[in-house]
Amino acid sequence: MTPPGPPFATRFAPSPTGPLHFGSLVAALGGWIEARHHGGVWHVRIDDLDPPREEPGAADAILHTLTTYALEWDGPVVYQSQRGTAYQAAIETLREQGLAYPCGCTRKEIQAAASAHGPIGVVYPGTCRDGLPAGRAERAVRVRTMGAHIAFTDRAEGRVTTDLEAEVGDFVIRRADGLFAYHLACAVDDAAYGYTHIIRGRDLLACTPPQIHLQRLLGLPEPEYHHLPLARNQAGQKLSKQNHAPPLTDDQAPANLVDALALLGYTPPPALRRSTPAEVLAWALAARGGSEPSA
Numbered sequence: 001m002t003p004p005g006p007p008f009a010t011r012f013a014p015s016p017t018g019p020l021h022f023g024s025l026v027a028a029l030g031g032w033i034e035a036r037h038h039g040g041v042w043h044v045r046i047d048d049l050d051p052p053r054e055e056p057g058a059a060d061a062i063l064h065t066l067t068t069y070a071l072e073w074d075g076p077v078v079y080q081s082q083r084g085t086a087y088q089a090a091i092e093t094l095r096e097q098g099l100a101y102p103c104g105c106t107r108k109e110i111q112a113a114a115s116a117h118g119p120i121g122v123v124y125p126g127t128c129r130d131g132l133p134a135g136r137a138e139r140a141v142r143v144r145t146m147g148a149h150i151a152f153t154d155r156a157e158g159r160v161t162t163d164l165e166a167e168v169g170d171f172v173i174r175r176a177d178g179l180f181a182y183h184l185a186c187a188v189d190d191a192a193y194g195y196t197h198i199i200r201g202r203d204l205l206a207c208t209p210p211q212i213h214l215q216r217l218l219g220l221p222e223p224e225y226h227h228l229p230l231a232r233n234q235a236g237q238k239l240s241k242q243n244h245a246p247p248l249t250d251d252q253a254p255a256n257l258v259d260a261l262a263l264l265g266y267t268p269p270p271a272l273r274r275s276t277p278a279e280v281l282a283w284a285l286a287a288r289g290g291s292e293p294s295a
Contacts, residue, residue, distance in 0.1 A: 008040025010197045011190075012066075012073070015047045016058035019247035020065045023201065023231040026260045029284075030228045031199035032071050033264075037288045041074040043193060048081040049185055068250045069257060070277035078193065080185050087180040090188050090218055091141055091173055099217050100143045100173060103128040104136030124169035139176040143184075143214065145169060150209035155226035156202070162209035171210050183210045191220035202227040229263055253277045257284075 012028045014020065020028075035042035044066065046059045063077065094100035105113075105127050113125045124142065132138065148164040162168070173184040186207070190198060198208075205227045215222050248256055255273045257280040262268065266287055272280050 008035060008038035008197060009043070009193070009195050010035050010040070010199050011043040011045050011193070011195055012071075013045040013047045013186075013200070014062050015050070016054050016062060017050075018055050018058055019061050021247055022256060022260065025069070025248060025256060026231050026263055027199070027201045027228055028066065028069075028071055029257065029260045030226075030264055031197075032281075033284050033288050034197065034199055034226075036285055040196075042071075043075055043078065043195075044073040045078040045080065045189065045193075047182070047185070048079055049180060049182060051081075051179075065248050065250075068277070069248070069253045070281050078189070080189065083185065083189060083192075084180065086188050086192060087174075087185055090184060090214075091180075094143060094173070094217060095141070097217075098144075100141055101128060101170075102132055102138035103140045103142045103170075103172070104132045104138060106139070106176075122169075123167065124171065126170060129170060140172045141174040142170040143173050143217065145171070145213060148213050150212050152208065152212060152222070152225060154205065154208075155224065156229075157205060157227060160205070160208070164209055164213055168210055173214070183207060183214060187211045187214035187218065187220060190223060191215065191218075195223050197224045197226065199226045199228065202230050231260075231263060254280050257281070 010031045012031050014024055014028075032042050034040075044063070046062070048054060048059065059079075066073065091100060103124075105124075109127075110122055110124060113127060127133070128136075128142070129144070129146075145164040145168060149161065150164055151159065151161045153159050171181070171183060173181045175181055190211075208225055208227075212222055214220075254275050254277055257277055258268045258270075258272050261280070261284055266284065268280070268283060268287075272283055
């Protein structure tokens with residue numbers, strides 16, 4: 001008999017497209033605190049699914065920053081670039097069951113044919129759902145969403161409901177360039193490593209219904225979700241690499257951790273800014289044990 005996994009398991013899953021910034025720190029810290037508070041595990045997974053967008057050395061820099069900020073992880077680091085066999089097996093399962101199909105459309109054709117835009121982009125109009133048009137070859141693989149209504153309760157957002165076909169459409173699980181899609185990789189890996197809770201930024205809330213859809217089609221367990229508040233710049237934009245968020249620096253680790261705690265709903269004393277990262281984290285765990293912050 002397989003022994004039960006930890007009662008609480010989560011992960012921090014950055015993409016190696018650049019160094020960590022403050023928004024990344026909020027997501028990492030939020031998950032780390034919950035895992036430690038519940039006596040569970042906190043893993044690090046490098047979501048290196050898109051080599052053209054990756055920055056050389058970024059993965060190592062991310063791990064260095066986490067260590068500098070005293071955010072120690074459990075177990076070995078997982079690299080999604082090494083998980084292709086599992087993703088391909090999931091695609092084959094879906095195709096064998098008629099739940100996924102080949103798509104020959106180009107991006108330009110989809111843009112021209114689509115009549116709606118959903119929370120994660122253009123809603124695919126279903127052009128290849130009943131078979132490839134004559135003379136067209138397979139470019140991507142899509143999963144069927146017909147009749148799929150996804151409902152789940154997020155710890156921060158409450159009840160979330162999505163008409164997947166109308167709001168997202170049949171989405172890609174293997175891209176035209178042969179790379180595996182984010183939704184598929186997340187669904188497969190979150191189940192493979194036994195994550196009971198997915199704690200991440202609120203910008204990924206719209207990604208959750210497609211991932212739950214894949215979990216259900218593949219017979220995988222559904223974790224609980226908690227989407228954390230987003231860090232924003234002075235213009236109100238989400239801090240991200242695309243918006244040129246400055247990288248975290250080693251010498252500002254305590255102050256940055258204190259600021260991240262404040263965004264997560266804690267009220268750390270100003271004196272913590274002059275302490276060590278380990279002392280900031282110890283304070284956070286003590287505060288978490290007293291009462292749960294709102295967020």
